[in-house]
Amino acid sequence: MLCGAGRGNRTHTLSPEPDFESGASTSSAIPAPGGQGGKYTGSPPRPPDPRVQAADFDYPLPPELIAQRPLAERSASRLLVVDAAAGQRRDARFTDLPGLLSPGDLLVFNDTRVVPARLEGVKPTGGAVEMLLERPLDGPQALLHMRASKPLRPGQVVRTAGGDIVVEGREEDLFRVRLPAPALDFFGRHGSVPLPPYIERTPDGDDSGRYQSVLARVPGAVAAPTASLHFDEPLLARLDAMGIRRATVTLHVGAGTFQPMRSERIEEHVMHAEWAELPAATVAAIAATRAAGGRIVAVGTTVVRTLESAPEPLAPWRGDTRLFIRPGHRWKVVDAMVTNFHLPRSTLLMLVSAFCGRETLLAAYAHAVAERYRFFSYGDAMFLTRAAPQTADAAGPAP
Numbered sequence: 001m002l003c004g005a006g007r008g009n010r011t012h013t014l015s016p017e018p019d020f021e022s023g024a025s026t027s028s029a030i031p032a033p034g035g036q037g038g039k040y041t042g043s044p045p046r047p048p049d050p051r052v053q054a055a056d057f058d059y060p061l062p063p064e065l066i067a068q069r070p071l072a073e074r075s076a077s078r079l080l081v082v083d084a085a086a087g088q089r090r091d092a093r094f095t096d097l098p099g100l101l102s103p104g105d106l107l108v109f110n111d112t113r114v115v116p117a118r119l120e121g122v123k124p125t126g127g128a129v130e131m132l133l134e135r136p137l138d139g140p141q142a143l144l145h146m147r148a149s150k151p152l153r154p155g156q157v158v159r160t161a162g163g164d165i166v167v168e169g170r171e172e173d174l175f176r177v178r179l180p181a182p183a184l185d186f187f188g189r190h191g192s193v194p195l196p197p198y199i200e201r202t203p204d205g206d207d208s209g210r211y212q213s214v215l216a217r218v219p220g221a222v223a224a225p226t227a228s229l230h231f232d233e234p235l236l237a238r239l240d241a242m243g244i245r246r247a248t249v250t251l252h253v254g255a256g257t258f259q260p261m262r263s264e265r266i267e268e269h270v271m272h273a274e275w276a277e278l279p280a281a282t283v284a285a286i287a288a289t290r291a292a293g294g295r296i297v298a299v300g301t302t303v304v305r306t307l308e309s310a311p312e313p314l315a316p317w318r319g320d321t322r323l324f325i326r327p328g329h330r331w332k333v334v335d336a337m338v339t340n341f342h343l344p345r346s347t348l349l350m351l352v353s354a355f356c357g358r359e360t361l362l363a364a365y366a367h368a369v370a371e372r373y374r375f376f377s378y379g380d381a382m383f384l385t386r387a388a389p390q391t392a393d394a395a396g397p398a399p
Contacts, residue, residue: 052327054261054345057353059365061344066198067378070210074232078373078380082364084356084387089364091371092383094230097338100383103243104294106285110225110302111248113216115184116191116208121160123148129158131165132194132255133222134174135275136183143174145255162190184219194222196258196377198343211377220252220275226340226377227300245294247285251276251302251321261345266326271347276306277318286314286333295335301348304355307333325351327358337384341368341375357387 071077077094092100101107117133129152132145146152146167152175158165163180170176179186193203193211203211213228214236239246256272263269286296286307298304309321312332324347337355342348353361364382373380 054264057349058344065375067374070378075235077230080382082384084360098238101244104292106245106289107297108247108303109215109299111217112221112252113219114221114224117194117222118192121158133187140179142183146175218250222255223253223257225300225302227338247282249278249306251306271322271324273320273322276321278310280316283316297336298334299338325354327354329354356384
């Protein structure tokens with residue numbers, strides 16, 4: 001939904017609505033697929049400042065700046081460079097990224113792979129049902145977002161091109177279902193690309209490749225880690241030749257990444273859970289980079305959340321994280337960040353504000369709007385270096 005300006009004014013405030021009837025908030029009781037710790041074990045965040053409101057992270061965005069299609073080349077995007085500590089910013093191209101890095105820096109990517117997670121079906125009565133995979137479970141079971149004209153009940157059957165789906169119950173806002181086959185196999189054969197709700201078109205053949213990172217490896221996401229979409233093989237080869245190291249984490253992005261905050265008070269917001277893994281090889285790479293004086297550069301907010309969810313001292317972990325990074329966060333791992341532009345009033349915008357300071361970030365966004373940058377998943381990118389602690393910790397406007 002676009003709102004906030006008069007009919008004759010082309011500038012709007014973007015206020016995203018839920019894409020499904022659920023709130024996309026998976027339960028922390030959902031078992032993680034085994035491993036070290038099983039749940040987020042990092043340090044607790046600092047108490048939120050009650051002065052901070054969701055409205056403090058709003059900004060006007062003309063709807064025509066929301067990128068509806070990718071550019072012809074992945075690395076052809078623009079890059080807004082923000083040095084928060086120096087209080088400087090400049091316009092660049094994404095192909096300029098190697099010049100912003102130094103030999104020995106470590107780029108950390110999310111290697112999750114987007115599943116064709118959207119599916120349509122019908123009730124025996126003929127009513128349409130829209131479905132989005134949130135999480136595969138054991139065997140043929142899965143958790144789905146489901147939308148129909150009337151509420152779905154346990155025992156109800158939904159017919160699809162791949163066979164019948166049986167609703168078994170609810171888990172918070174999600175539906176537990178039994179599929180005709182294991183979830184990744186079933187949706188892989190019968191699902192479609194889960195483009196975000198602000199891309200207002202039907203997916204086509206190009207999206208199958210372009211809404212996927214060239215480094216994607218582990219199936220499980222229902223949304224792409226979009227900062228990595230700008231990297232192509234020639235750019236990765238340039239970075240390798242420079243001595244820029246590379247490591248990976250896995251965070252399976254859930255549909256909750258598109259959900260708006262339901263409360264004006266950010267301390268009342270409950271984050272959706274997402275499954276993540278920080279492997280031992282990446283922990284070792286981070287330690288080696290730190291010892292050599294290099295920087296840890298997170299490619300995307302999903303990488304940021306995975307790294308900052310880790311225990312202290314840094315150690316491998318896997319499981320669900322609900323970490324909500326907002327102003328006041330005490331940074332442990334990340335020194336610099338590559339990220340796309342994020343929705344107004346979103347938790348991701350708050351994360352980036354915590355990294356470089358709210359006023360610095362909103363000024364950069366105003367500049368990007370004025371310079372006609374392309375926004376969101378298929379849009380342009382930013383390269384951010386962290387603000388000094390007293391700036392990054394600034395919670396918001398003065399009372």
